[in-house]
Amino acid sequence: MRSEIKPAETAFDATVSRLRACRICRDAPLYGAPLPQEPRPIVQGLASARLCVASQAPGNRADKSGIPFMDPSGTRLRDWLGLDAAAFYDARRLAIVPMGACFPGYDAKGGDKPPRRECAERWRDELFAGLPNLELILVIGQYAQAWHLGRSKAGLTDTVRRWREILASPGAPRVLPLPHPSWRNSGWLKANPWYEAELLPVLKAEVARAMAPR
16 A cells, blocks of 8 residues: 655755755856756755754865765764764654755865855755744854854854753744764864763753654
8 A cells, every 4th residue: 555645845855855855056057156066955854853953065085986974074063962974864753954954165274165156045945944844953153053053152072062051042943053063173172072071962852852753
């Protein structure tokens, strides 16, 4: 017997299909030079997902594999969340929606460029409209935090320090800010030991709750 497809699932899948054919940043860029390589949008999720990783943009390794966080940053992130790869890549339970869906290329210093602004402006509201069951959004890095929490002059460190206040804010889904798991941020982690001592245990508990079978 053919299983019924819910309208929300159809809407999310349709949005992702259109996103994967998008070439705005390559053929008609609104902000700066065109994307330096062919677009390869990378998004994960189904309408049933209750947890979302709101990240920045895929890295070069993810661009080559087509799999989000398929790099050392992903290994660290999965450790933070207390998830193995099978759970992390279970689209039924966990969505991954970056600010920019394509690898943005490298800057002059060899780091990743910021996420393309065209992507979030065109696709982000539509993608989240297709994820009606989200209970928790993990906002990773300054670009996702500015989008989901509003721009702040305080900076990433102060935003993450306010994680208790942000997590307890009324409304749904709840939001929890995190630094980027890049190994370039190892110095930040050493300078802010409260992150691993205080925030990570709560993060793991919240993730386990959102991922638990219902």
